[in-house]
Amino acid sequence: MMKKWNKAIAVILSMSMLFLLGTHKTYAASKYVVLEAQWKDGHIDHVQTLLKDGVTYGSIFSFGSEARLHWSMEDKDTAVLSGSRKHIVVNLGSNIAEVDGQEVDMGRAPVWFISHLYVPIKFLAAALDGEVAEWDAKSGKVTLTGLHKYNDNFSSGMLGYTYSILSQVGDLEITHENTGKTVTIPLGIKDIDVNTHNLTMDFEVTSKNLLIATIVYSDRKTSVYDLYTLVFKNQGLIRKSIAHGLTEQIESIRADGKIQLINDENIRVIEDETGNILEVNAR
Incomplete structure (x- = not known):
C-alpha cells in the first residue's frame, strides 16, 4: 500500500513540475x-x-x-x-x-x-x-x-538651462530647467549622422560673464568639421557664427580676452561684455 502511495505522489510531483x-x-x-x-x-x-x-x-x-x-x-x-x-x-x-x-x-x-x-x-x-x-x-x-545608431537629440546642461540639438531639424533648443520655457535657435545642421560623425557641445564663460557655446560637427574619417559658435548675454543670444569645412582648431577666446567668431566669409573680433564688433578680417 505504501509503495502505491509513493508512486502516486511521484506522479503528482512530476505533473506539478511539468505544469509549472x-x-x-x-x-x-x-x-x-x-x-x-x-x-x-x-x-x-x-x-x-x-x-x-x-x-x-x-x-x-x-x-x-x-x-x-x-x-x-x-x-x-x-x-x-x-x-x-x-x-x-x-x-x-x-x-x-x-x-x-x-x-x-x-x-x-x-x-x-x-x-x-x-x-x-x-x-x-x-x-x-x-x-x-x-x-x-x-x-x-x-x-x-x-x-547603425539613431540618436534623436544631443543635450547638455549649463547654468540652469538644457541645451538640446534636435537631430530631425538640426536646431538648438534651450529649455529653462525650472519653468520649462523653451527657445529655439536655427542652426541648420542638416543630415546629422552619428554613425559617421561626432557632435560635441562645449561652454565657456568669459571674464565679463558672456556665455560662449561652441558646437562641433566633425567627420571621423577626415577630421574636417563645421563650427557653430553662439554668444549669450544674460541668457539672451547676441551673436551667432557658423563656419563649414574647417581643418584647424579655432579658439573662441583669444589671449587678449577678445572673442573671435568665424564664419564662411570672415572672422569677426568682438568685445567681451558688450559683444560689440571691434574688427572684421577676411577668412
Whole structure:
C-alpha cells in the first residue's frame, strides 16, 4: 500500500513540475553563443546571444537600447523599437515584423527566454541597417557589421538651462530647467549622422560673464568639421557664427580676452561684455 502511495505522489510531483514549467516561456534546448556586434560608429560589443533549433537570436531590447531607440511593449504581445528615423514592431507568435512601415518576414517568431525577447539575428541586423558578416559553425560565434545608431537629440546642461540639438531639424533648443520655457535657435545642421560623425557641445564663460557655446560637427574619417559658435548675454543670444569645412582648431577666446567668431566669409573680433564688433578680417 505504501509503495502505491509513493508512486502516486511521484506522479503528482512530476505533473506539478511539468505544469509549472509550462507556465514560463523557457526553452531547454536553447543555449547562449558569443556574438560580436560592430557598430558603424566604431563601437564593438561582445555579447551572449541565443541559439535555438539552429537559429541565432538577439535580444531586441538590448540591441534597441544600444541603437539609441526607445523600446516598449505596446501590449502583451507587441514589442516596439522607435525613434525619429527608425520604427520596428514585432509580434509574439508571428514571424512577420514591421520595419519603417514595411512588412518583413523574420523567418521565425520571437522567443522569450529568461526575461528577454529574442528575434532572429539576421533580421535584427538588417533592421538596424547592418548585416551578418560571419558565422563560425564550429564555435557558433556570429559577427555583425555596419549596425547603425539613431540618436534623436544631443543635450547638455549649463547654468540652469538644457541645451538640446534636435537631430530631425538640426536646431538648438534651450529649455529653462525650472519653468520649462523653451527657445529655439536655427542652426541648420542638416543630415546629422552619428554613425559617421561626432557632435560635441562645449561652454565657456568669459571674464565679463558672456556665455560662449561652441558646437562641433566633425567627420571621423577626415577630421574636417563645421563650427557653430553662439554668444549669450544674460541668457539672451547676441551673436551667432557658423563656419563649414574647417581643418584647424579655432579658439573662441583669444589671449587678449577678445572673442573671435568665424564664419564662411570672415572672422569677426568682438568685445567681451558688450559683444560689440571691434574688427572684421577676411577668412
